[in-house]
Amino acid sequence: MAAADLGHLPVNRRPIGVFDSGIGGLTVARAIATALPHESIYYVGDTKRCPYGVRTQEEVRTFTLQAGSWLVERGVKIIVIACNTATASALKVAQQTFDVPVIGVIAPGARAAVHTTRTRRVGVLATNLTVESGAYTRAIQDLDAGVRVFGCPASVFVDVVEDALASGDRLNQDWFDDRSVFMTPAVRGLARQVTQPLRGQGVDTVVLGCTHFPLLAAPIHEAMGPDVRIVSSAEETTAELIEILRRREQLAGADALARHRFATTSENITSFAVAGSFIFGKPLRSIEHIELGELEELRA
Amino acid sequence: MAAADLGHLPVNRRPIGVFDSGIGGLTVARAIATALPHESIYYVGDTKRCPYGVRTQEEVRTFTLQAGSWLVERGVKIIVIACNTATASALKVAQQTFDVPVIGVIAPGARAAVHTTRTRRVGVLATNLTVESGAYTRAIQDLDAGVRVFGCPASVFVDVVEDALASGDRLNQDWFDDRSVFMTPAVRGLARQVTQPLRGQGVDTVVLGCTHFPLLAAPIHEAMGPDVRIVSSAEETTAELIEILRRREQLAGADALARHRFATTSENITSFAVAGSFIFGKPLRSIEHIELGELEELRA
Structure with missing residues (x-):
C-alpha cells in the first residue's frame, strides 16, 4: 500500500502522527485510539534501526527528523514522539524543525x-x-x-x-x-x-x-x-495530546471515522503485524513497508 | 483577629495558601474561589514590602520563604505563589523548603x-x-x-x-x-x-x-x-491547582463550606479591604494584619 498524503484534509480531520523506534510506541497509539475514537493515527516504527539506545545522539536526531519529515509530508496535524530515547535526544530539534506541534513522552x-x-x-x-x-x-x-x-x-x-x-x-x-x-x-x-x-x-x-x-x-x-x-x-501523553488538540480546536468531530495506518522500516511486515496487533489491542489492518530516506533539507 | 492554625483539620479540609507581594494575586484567589467553591483560601499579601520588582533576588527569596512558612504553620495543604516576580526568583527554593507542594504562575x-x-x-x-x-x-x-x-x-x-x-x-x-x-x-x-x-x-x-x-x-x-x-x-494556575488536588485526592468535598482568610503586612487594613474586595469580586470579610518575622530555620 502506498503512503497516503492526507494534507488536503481539513486540519481537524488529519491524522495524529506517532513515531517510535519500533513497536513499543504502540502502547501510546493504543491509549490515543482508546481515548479518541474519532481520531486517525499514522504510526511509524523504525523497526529496522531499533533499538535507538545503542545509537549516538546525532543518529537518533537524524532518524527522528527523517520520521518526522515523513509524517509531515503525509499531512499529520501533530507528532507524538512515542519513544523515550528519541524524546530525550531529539524533541527540541524536532520542535524547532516542524510547523506542527511535537510532543514527547517524558x-x-x-x-x-x-x-x-x-x-x-x-x-x-x-x-x-x-x-x-x-x-x-x-x-x-x-x-x-x-x-x-x-x-x-x-x-x-x-x-x-x-x-x-x-x-x-x-x-x-x-x-x-x-x-x-x-x-x-x-x-x-x-x-x-x-x-x-x-x-x-x-x-x-x-x-x-x-x-x-x-x-x-x-x-x-x-x-x-x-x-x-x-x-x-502512554496515558499521560494522551491527556496532553487531547489538551493541545482541544485548545487548538483541532479535534476530529464525532462524525469522523478513525482510520489507522502503520508503517515499518523493516521488511518483515507479518512479524510487525502480529506483535503490533497484540500491543495495539486490535488487528493492524493497514501496514506498509517504508524507507526513511536521507535528510535533504531542514530548517535550523 | 488572630491567625488560625488549621493543621488539625483533615488534609482535604485545609485551606489553599495563596501568596503575593500585594493585592494583584487576588485575581488568582478569585479564579480559585470561582472554580472551587468548596475550598477555603488563606491569602497573604506582603503589601508593606510591595512591589518586589525593585528588590534583590535574595530579598524576594527571603520574603517568599517567610510568607510560605507562615502559611505552612497555619496548616495549608498547598501553596500558590500568585506573583510573577516571586515565582521567577523563589519557586524552586520554596519547593525545596516546604513539605506541601508549591506552584507558581509562570x-x-x-x-x-x-x-x-x-x-x-x-x-x-x-x-x-x-x-x-x-x-x-x-x-x-x-x-x-x-x-x-x-x-x-x-x-x-x-x-x-x-x-x-x-x-x-x-x-x-x-x-x-x-x-x-x-x-x-x-x-x-x-x-x-x-x-x-x-x-x-x-x-x-x-x-x-x-x-x-x-x-x-x-x-x-x-x-x-x-x-x-x-x-x-490566573485561570491556568487554577487549572493546575485543581489537577494536583484531584490527583492527590485532596479536594474539599461538596459538603465543605469555604471560609476565606486574608492577611496583609501593611497596617492599613481598610485600604486592603476596599481594593482587595474589588479585585476578589466579593467583600473580604476576614482580614488580619500580620508581621512576617525573620526566617529562623529552613531546611536546605
Whole structure:
C-alpha cells in the first residue's frame, strides 16, 4: 500500500502522527485510539534501526527528523514522539524543525508524577540507559524541585515483552485477547525482584518510563503494592495530546471515522503485524513497508 | 483577629495558601474561589514590602520563604505563589523548603500558551522587569522549542489598576460590581498603544503575565482583535491547582463550606479591604494584619 498524503484534509480531520523506534510506541497509539475514537493515527516504527539506545545522539536526531519529515509530508496535524530515547535526544530539534506541534513522552509522565505524589518521592522504571540519562529526574525536578526521584533500571522488562512477542509469526490467541498475559508466576517474581530497590524508599508513585512497560503494569503494580500509584507515560501523553488538540480546536468531530495506518522500516511486515496487533489491542489492518530516506533539507 | 492554625483539620479540609507581594494575586484567589467553591483560601499579601520588582533576588527569596512558612504553620495543604516576580526568583527554593507542594504562575500560563497557539507565535504582556527577565520565554520554549515569544512591557497597566483602586478608602460601587470597569475610552486607547508592538507579528495567543492584568482582559482582548486568544495565568494556575488536588485526592468535598482568610503586612487594613474586595469580586470579610518575622530555620 502506498503512503497516503492526507494534507488536503481539513486540519481537524488529519491524522495524529506517532513515531517510535519500533513497536513499543504502540502502547501510546493504543491509549490515543482508546481515548479518541474519532481520531486517525499514522504510526511509524523504525523497526529496522531499533533499538535507538545503542545509537549516538546525532543518529537518533537524524532518524527522528527523517520520521518526522515523513509524517509531515503525509499531512499529520501533530507528532507524538512515542519513544523515550528519541524524546530525550531529539524533541527540541524536532520542535524547532516542524510547523506542527511535537510532543514527547517524558514531560507528561513527569508532570503526572509530580501531581500525584504525596510523599514527594517518585520512582522511575525505565531502561538502564534512560535511567542513566537522568531525563526523568530533570523533568520532574524542573516542575517541583522538592521531589526526590529514584531511578530503577529495568531493561529486563523490555526483554520479557520482546521475548513474548517474538515467539513466531503468530501469537498465542490467549495472549492476544487477555491483557493480563504477563501475570505469570515468572513475570510476577521478576517484577518483585526488579522493583526491589524502590521499596522501602517511601515512594508512593512510580512512572513507567518506557513505552513497553504499560504491558507490565499489572505485575509492577502488584510488586509495588496497592498504595503505590502507577503513572503510565502512554496515558499521560494522551491527556496532553487531547489538551493541545482541544485548545487548538483541532479535534476530529464525532462524525469522523478513525482510520489507522502503520508503517515499518523493516521488511518483515507479518512479524510487525502480529506483535503490533497484540500491543495495539486490535488487528493492524493497514501496514506498509517504508524507507526513511536521507535528510535533504531542514530548517535550523 | 488572630491567625488560625488549621493543621488539625483533615488534609482535604485545609485551606489553599495563596501568596503575593500585594493585592494583584487576588485575581488568582478569585479564579480559585470561582472554580472551587468548596475550598477555603488563606491569602497573604506582603503589601508593606510591595512591589518586589525593585528588590534583590535574595530579598524576594527571603520574603517568599517567610510568607510560605507562615502559611505552612497555619496548616495549608498547598501553596500558590500568585506573583510573577516571586515565582521567577523563589519557586524552586520554596519547593525545596516546604513539605506541601508549591506552584507558581509562570509555568501554567506558559503551558496554556504553547497548547493554544496555532501560529506558534506567542505574545507575553508583563511588567517591564518580568519581560526583561525572560522567564516566560524560557518557560514557553522549554515546552516547545519551536514557539517564538514576543515580550511586551506593560508596567503601565499596573499603574492603571493601582490608580483606579487608590482613589480613597471607598471604591465607587459601580466599579465594585462591574468587571468591565476598565473599558473606558482612556484605557481602551492605552491598551491599543501598549499592545501595538505585538500586532503584525502573527501572534495568535497573548499571555497575561502579571497578576493585575486579568482585570484588563477586556480592553487587551479588544486591542489585539477577536482572533487572538488571551491566556490568563490566573485561570491556568487554577487549572493546575485543581489537577494536583484531584490527583492527590485532596479536594474539599461538596459538603465543605469555604471560609476565606486574608492577611496583609501593611497596617492599613481598610485600604486592603476596599481594593482587595474589588479585585476578589466579593467583600473580604476576614482580614488580619500580620508581621512576617525573620526566617529562623529552613531546611536546605
